[in-house]
Amino acid sequence: MAVIVQKFGGTSVADLDRIRAVADHVQRAVVDGHRVAVVVSAMSGVTNQLIDYCQALNPLRSSESRANYDHVVASGEQITSGLLALCLQERGIKARGWAGWQIGMHTDGHHGKARITDIHTDALVAAMGQGEVAVIAGFQGVHAGRISTLGRGGSDTSAVAIAAALDADRCDIYTDVEGVYTCDPRIVQRARKLDRVSYEEMLEMASQGSKVLQTRSVELAMNYGVPVQVLSSFNTVSADLLPGTLLVDEEEIVEQQRVTGIAYSRDEARITLTNVENRPGVSAGLFGPLAEAGMNVDMIVQNVTEDGKSTDLTFTVGKADMDRAIELITGNKTFPDYDSIHSDSRVAKISVIGVGMRSHAGVAAEMFETLAEKKINIIVISTSEIKISVLIDESYIELALRALHTQFGLDAVEETMA
Ligand code: ADP
Ligand code: ASP
Ligand code: MG
Numbered sequence: 371m372a373v374i375v376q377k378f379g380g381t382s383v384a385d386l387d388r389i390r391a392v393a394d395h396v397q398r399a400v401v402d403g404h405r406v407a408v409v410v411s412a413m414s415g416v417t418n419q420l421i422d423y424c425q426a427l428n429p430l431r432s433s434e435s436r437a438n439y440d441h442v443v444a445s446g447e448q449i450t451s452g453l454l455a456l457c458l459q460e461r462g463i464k465a466r467g468w469a470g471w472q473i474g475m476h477t478d479g480h481h482g483k484a485r486i487t488d489i490h491t492d493a494l495v496a497a498m499g500q501g502e503v504a505v506i507a508g509f510q511g512v513h514a515g516r517i518s519t520l521g522r523g524g525s526d527t528s529a530v531a532i533a534a535a536l537d538a539d540r541c542d543i544y545t546d547v548e549g550v551y552t553c554d555p556r557i558v559q560r561a562r563k564l565d566r567v568s569y570e571e572m573l574e575m576a577s578q579g580s581k582v583l584q585t586r587s588v589e590l591a592m593n594y595g596v597p598v599q600v601l602s603s604f605n606t607v608s609a610d611l612l613p614g615t616l617l618v619d620e621e622e623i624v625e626q627q628r629v630t631g632i633a634y635s636r637d638e639a640r641i642t643l644t645n646v647e648n649r650p651g652v653s654a655g656l657f658g659p660l661a662e663a664g665m666n667v668d669m670i671v672q673n674v675t676e677d678g679k680s681t682d683l684t685f686t687v688g689k690a691d692m693d694r695a696i697e698l699i700t701g702n703k704t705f706p707d708y709d710s711i712h713s714d715s716r717v718a719k720i721s722v723i724g725v726g727m728r729s730h731a732g733v734a735a736e737m738f739e740t741l742a743e744k745k746i747n748i749i750v751i752s753t754s755e756i757k758i759s760v761l762i763d764e765s766y767i768e769l770a771l772r773a774l775h776t777q778f779g780l781d782a783v784e785e786t787m788a
Contacts, residue, residue, distance in 0.1 A: 372539035373498075374404045374609075377508065377529035380414035381546040382603035383450050391603065393457045395544065396503060398608060400463055405498050407536060409508040409529040410454055412446025417509075417522075420446055436481035440510075440519045444470070447507035447525065455505040465503040468494065470510035470517070475528065477511035483521035484511060485586070486528075489535040498536075506532065526587035534594035541596050542614075543583065544603035549615030550575070550582055552780040553632045558771050560781040564630070568620040571630050571723055574757045578721035579635030591617055626726040628733055629778035634767055635719045638668065639692035640749060643699070645680040645709035652706050656683070659698055665691045669719070669752045669761055684750055686761060689715050717749060718767045721759040722774060733778075734758050740777045746770055 376399065378392050392410075399406045411417075420443045428435050451467040458465035474490030494504055508525025511518045520527050526543060533541035550572065551561040567575075569592035576585040582600060591598045601614025646652060657667055670685040687695045692715055699705060727733050734751075737758055741748060746769065750761040762770060775781060 372404050373407075373536055374399055375407045375409065375529050375533040375536065375538045375541045376609075377409040377525060377541070377543045378411065378603055379525065379543075379545045380411045380417070382544050383410055383412075383454070384414040386453075388603075389450070389453055389457055392454060392544075393461065393463075394606070395603060395609070396454075396458060397461060397463060400503065402608070402610065405501075407494065407498060407504040407506060407532055407538070408451075408454065409506045409525055409532060410447060410450040411508055411525040413450055416446035416449070417443055430482075433479075433481060437516050437518075440481045440484075441517050444507070444510035444517045444519050447509050451505045451507040455503075458503055458505070463503055464501055465505055466497060468504055468506045470507055470528070471512035473504075473506055473532070475511035475531070477513050477518045477520070479513045479518070481513075481516075481518055484513060484518035486511060486520070486531050486590075489531060491532075491535045494532075495536070520586070521584070523581060523584035524586075526584040527590060530587040530590045530594075530596050530598060533596045533598075534590060539597070540609075541591070541598045542609045543587075543598060543600045545582060545600060546602065546604065547582070548602045548605070548613070549600045550580070550631070552630070553771055553775050554580065554634070557634075557768055558632075558775050560772075560775065560784075562780060562782040564615050566616050566618050566623055567630065568623055568725055569617050570620055570756060571725055572617055574721070574723045574754070575631050575633045578633035578719065578723065578757065578759060579637070580631070580633045588617070620725055623725070626729070627724055627779075628726040628730040629722045629724040629774075629780065630726070631723050632771055632774055632778075632780070633721045633723060634771060635721075636764060636767070637689050638686045638717050638719045638761060639689045639713060639715040640684060640686050640717050640761065641692065641695060641699075642682060642684040642712045643708045643710075644682050644712070645675075645707075646683050647706040647708070648674055648679055648681045649706070652681075653683075655705055656699065657685075659702060660687070660695055663694065663698055665695055665698075669750045669759065671750050686717070686719070686750065716764045717761050718764040719759050719761050720767070720770050720774070721757050722778065723757045725756050727756050727758075736777065737774060740773050741770060744769055744773050 477484035
């Protein structure tokens with residue numbers, strides 16, 4: 371008997387028929403003799419609707435309003451967990467719906483994007499020990515008696531954290547595609563499903579925009595060695611046959627490609643300051659206040675003029691933060707002199723990722739040449755050991771992804787008719 375955590379995302383529980391199909395997956399695991407905890411998302415579109423309601427009534431600037439926001443947006447998951455538990459019960463399977471606070475999912479106090487601090491699983495373990503399927507509302511936890519949420523896509527993190535706490539044999543993340551692909555299959559039709567991907571690569575892919583897993587869930591899986599499988603809820607193949615993509619340690623991947631996957635993010639905005647006074651402390655003076663205001667600065671490039679007296683500074687922040695960042699800079703009287711400030715939210719970041727980059731040179735040059743051939747201008751570049759990212763005009767996203775996908779030999783081989 372294995373302990374399995376199953377997570378079902380929004381499209382997988384979109385309506386009552388989909389919830390019945392999810393109950394089939396749960397039932398199969400129960401019949402196979404597994405002890406099962408299920409983590410569910412809100413029905414597709416529900417969280418967006420709840421967020422819209424909140425934003426229409428309140429700009430959500432204070433931490434108290436963000437706590438009330440969490441109280442609202444967490445409710446979508448509670449509905450799904452109750453409905454699935456009812457559906458299982460009707461089939462004669464013992465099941466109970468659980469809210470985050472009831473399984474002791476404690477978080478820090480950053481409402482809207484809280485981090486899990488610990489999970490007290492005693493009650494959950496006892497119920498599962500009685501043969502009851504636990505149907506848990508994902509995305510939500512509790513802090514100081516108030517409901518908190520884990521940020522968009524947070525049910526993935528709930529599932530992996532619960533799998534770690536239960537020392538589960540596997541955490542199956544059911545979604546609306548067959549697994550993790552070389553690139554978003556909705557944009558690059560020739561994307562290939564990966565049978566395995568290393569935790570490190572998945573972490574880069576997720577943090578560079580591949581929303582198939584929330585970044586924090588991959589971090590937790592890597593740190594706690596949770597065996598995670600990403601698979602489709604639209605298939606009826608047993609998850610024990612491992613039809614999806616497995617997250618594994620790097621050493622378990624025998625043939626390392628130069629590039630394993632390509633990610634993109636539309637959530638970038640560029641800000642440029644021209645002719646900034648060039649002296650020690652300028653960057654600290656700019657990026658310090660942005661960090662204090664909770665804004666994530668991603669890519670940064672600085673060009674010093676020939677005489678060394680001034681510099682142009684370009685950096686990116688999340689699209690939602692752009693106006694606030696500009697307000698903060700223009701309103702900051704202590705900031706060094708600069709000539710002008712420009713911004714552009716019509717940009718996107720494309721990243722090629724692969725552990726093979728550690729041992730293969732020339733990936734960056736090949737990436738830049740491929741983009742140049744397509745006449746795509748690169749605005750900013752940033753790199754890490756296993757990743758190269760470029761900022762480009764957002765109208766070229768699809769062209770860039772497809773060209774790079776082909777260039778790095780990732781295209782699926784088309785099956786030819788005999
Ligand atoms: P869920 O509601 O199940 O959590 P998400 O919408 O959060 O599902 O994540 C699944 C989506 O992630 C897919 O529909 C796909 O468009 C997108 N995606 C982006 N990059 C990838 C990738 N590399 N592999 C698979 N899916 C990806
Ligand atoms: N319902 C939440 C969201 O839409 C959490 C999740 O689906 O993972 O972001
Ligand atoms: Mg998701």
